[in-house]
Every structure is written in structure tokens, then in C-alpha cells.
Amino acid sequence: MASPLTFPVKSKQFVTSIQGLKTEVVQFSYDDHIMSQILAFAFEIAVTQIGKMGTLLHARKEEGYGTGPTFNISILMGKRDEPLMMACARQLIEKMSKTGCSRPLILSLGLADHSAETLKDIIEVVVENKIW
Incomplete structure (x- = not known):
């Protein structure tokens, strides 16, 4: 008899205060290779102070031949005039x-x-509670 399959998504959810604002953080780690290919991503973090998704960013590490890694950050949906959000995604992918x-x-x-202090605190909280 085959063993039962386990759900391939690990998650962690918590609420914290960042710069005096209630902040909800949800992290998902997709371990299943097939699911990763279908979804085109393997790790997801949602941080909200407004109860909505907000701006959606995609970050990935790219390996080069004979050079160090580069990091590609793009905005999929939402505010495009917030460079600190892109910096936040870049710092998180680099730490990962x-x-x-x-x-x-x-x-x-x-x-x-959207202050620098808030985004710095978000990076710190996510890294402290990482699931990768």
C-alpha cells in the first residue's frame, strides 16, 4: 500500500507590528518540482498592512558563466513608482x-x-521567520 501524499506547500503566517502598524505576513514555500514549474515560482511572501495584496514583485537569481550571480527584479502588478519596493525584493532574494x-x-x-524603515523592518522580520 502506498503511503499517503503530503501537501507540497509549507507555510508560515504571523502578525507583527512594523513602525506601529499591524502587519500580516504569510510565507509559502513550494517544494514540489512539478508545482514549481506549473506556477513558475517556488517561494511566495505576502506582507500587508492594508488587508490587500498590493504590489506584486517577482525576483530571481540568475547564474552567469565566469561571473557572479545577478538578480532580476520585476513588478508584475501594482505601483511602479516605488523603487524601495524593488530594493526590498532584491535584498530578500539576495539573502535567500x-x-x-x-x-x-x-x-x-x-x-x-512605504518608508525605508518599514521596508528594512519587513526584510528583518521575514528573514527572522524564514521558511526557505
């Missing part, structure tokens, strides 16, 4: 890469406060 994780990242930021 340094721990050996090479999976792409989908980052959803629904923020009431």
Missing part, C-alpha cells in the same frame, strides 16, 4: 541566495507606509 536557496520569489507588498 546566501543561505543556498536558489528558488524564485514572488513578493506581495500591501503597505500603508
